[in-house]
Every structure is written in structure tokens, then in C-alpha cells.
Amino acid sequence: MTLWELLFTSKKTVPPHLGAWYFLLPTSLVIIAVLSIRFASSKGYRNFWYWGQLIQLLIINAWYIAARLPLSEALPFYHSRMAMWIILFAPNKTFFKQYFALVGVFGSIMALIYPVFYPYPFPHVSSLNNVFGHWALLANCLIYLVRYYEVKKGDIWKICQMTFGVNAIIFLANLLTGGNYGFMSKPPVIGDHGGLVNYLIVTSLMTVTLVLINQLVKCKHTNRQIKS
Numbered sequence: 001m002t003l004w005e006l007l008f009t010s011k012k013t014v015p016p017h018l019g020a021w022y023f024l025l026p027t028s029l030v031i032i033a034v035l036s037i038r039f040a041s042s043k044g045y046r047n048f049w050y051w052g053q054l055i056q057l058l059i060i061n062a063w064y065i066a067a068r069l070p071l072s073e074a075l076p077f078y079h080s081r082m083a084m085w086i087i088l089f090a091p092n093k094t095f096f097k098q099y100f101a102l103v104g105v106f107g108s109i110m111a112l113i114y115p116v117f118y119p120y121p122f123p124h125v126s127s128l129n130n131v132f133g134h135w136a137l138l139a140n141c142l143i144y145l146v147r148y149y150e151v152k153k154g155d156i157w158k159i160c161q162m163t164f165g166v167n168a169i170i171f172l173a174n175l176l177t178g179g180n181y182g183f184m185s186k187p188p189v190i191g192d193h194g195g196l197v198n199y200l201i202v203t204s205l206m207t208v209t210l211v212l213i214n215q216l217v218k219c220k221h222t223n224r225q226i227k228s
Contacts, residue, residue: 007125010067016122018115025112025131029138036139040146049143050088053136057084060129072179077170079182079206080107080137087140092148095155099162102210102217104141108134114188149221159210167203171195 018025039045064074076082083104090097111134118126152158170182175195180186184198190205192198 006121006123007128008063008066009120009124012119013121015117015119016124016127022115025115028135029109029112032135032139033142036142037146040143046143049136049139052132053084053140054088056129056133056136057088060125060133063125070177072177075173075177075179075181077173077179077181078107079103079166079170080111080134082166083107083141084133084137087137087144092144093150095150095152095158097144098149098152099159099210101141101144101149102159102213104137105145105213106206106209108138108141116183116188145217149217151218151221155214155218156211159214160207163207163210164203167199167206171199 035045036049061074076085080103083100086097086100087104090100111130115130117130118124120126167182167184171184173179173181174185182202184202185195186192187198187202190201193201
């Protein structure tokens with residue numbers, strides 16, 4: 001099999017087995033998080049992740065089309081996929097973008113601590129996309145939060161509203177396509193308890209996590225303002 005076929009084949013086999021290499025993924029998250037907070041003001045650093053994310057999105061979506069993936073797999077209804085597009089193109093200094101920056105941090109951590117790969121051997125484009133795409137998402141989201149985070153009145157309630165609303169859209173997409181977007185049809189770890197119960201459990205856990213991330217970012221932001 002040629003390198004091109006390894007990268008872009010649409011013939012399903014088995015997902016890559018990471019073995020001991022798995023531990024590099026959580027380690028890489030810590031490194032990228034530290035670098036992104038440290039170099040958020042660096043234009044070169046920001047450009048690297050911005051353009052890297054954009055190129056990654058164009059390549060993987062071109063492959064989705066070329067491989068004729070079904071609507072149950074190819075639509076941008078995973079939280080990370082949504083956050084990738086929004087963090088690149090949504091206007092700055094809006095709660096909408098700030099919310100998805102929090103989602104992107106959450107999604108990146110979850111995706112690389114509990115990686116779920118398509119059934120293609122490494123180094124298939126889907127595997128590279130899963131790793132690099134979430135690296136770039138974490139970097140871009142942290143850069144945004146460092147540069148533009150704003151303390152919002154009633155932010156906890158807004159996060160609850162946004163999460164239940166966004167997940168309701170994803171729930172509907174799953175009903176229409178038969179997909180597992182947002183891992184709400186077949187949630188990992190907690191198991192499948194039926195569509196509506198899955199929605200409530202996943203959304204509740206996600207809301208709590210996003211509120212915690214927001215509170216952490218808010219504390220860091222407030223402390224930085226006090227010091228300055």
C-alpha cells in the first residue's frame with residue numbers, strides 16, 4: 001500500500017492501537033496548554049495554530065466528501081467540530097465564541113484522554129486529524145480565552161442554556177441521521193440508557209464541567225487584572 005493509500009483510503013479495517021504511545025496524548029495536552037497560555041500574545045504562535053486548524057479542517061472535510069461518508073458521520077455536529085469552525089470564524093468578544101472556546105478546551109481534553117479513532121490504520125488522515133485537530137483546537141481556544149475572556153453577569157445560567165440548547169440540536173441531528181454526534185446515542189463509559197436519558201446525562205455532566213472550566217478561567221482572569 002502506498003503512502004497516499006495509507007493516508008486517504010476509504011476501506012475500513014481496524015482503528016490504530018496506541019499501546020504505550022497513548023501516554024503521549026495527555027502529556028501533549030499539558031505542553032500545548034502551557035505554551036498557548038505563555039505565548040498567546042505571539043502573532044507567529046497564533047498564526048501557526050490558526051492556519052494549521054484551517055488547513056486540517058479543509059483536508060478532513062475534503063476526505064469526508066471523497067470517501068462518501070454517510071451523514072451520520074460527516075456532519076459538523078460533534079462538539080469539537082463545531083468549536084473548530086466557530087473559534088476560527090465567529091466574531092471576537094461575544095459570549096457565543098467565549099462559550100465555544102470553553103467547549104473546545106473541554107472537547108480537546110476529552111478527545112485525547114479517551115481517543116476514539118475511525119477504523120483505519122495509522123497514519124490515516126482521520127487519525128492525524130483527530131490528534132492534530134484537537135491540539136490546534138486546544139491552542140486556539142486557550143489563546144482566545146487568554147486574550148478576550150470577559151466576566152459575564154449570569155454566565156453560569158448562560159452556559160446551562162447554551163449547553164442544553166446546543167445538545168438539543170445535536171440530539172435532533174442524531175434522530176434524523178442515526179448518528180452518534182456528541183456521543184449522545186452511545187455514550188462512552190456511562191453506557192447507553194436510551195436517547196432522552198443519554199441527552200440529559202451527557203448534557204448535565206458537560207454543563208457541570210464547562211461551569212468548572214469557566215470558573216477556573218474567571219479566577220485566573222481576575223487575578224491577572226488585580227496584579228496589573
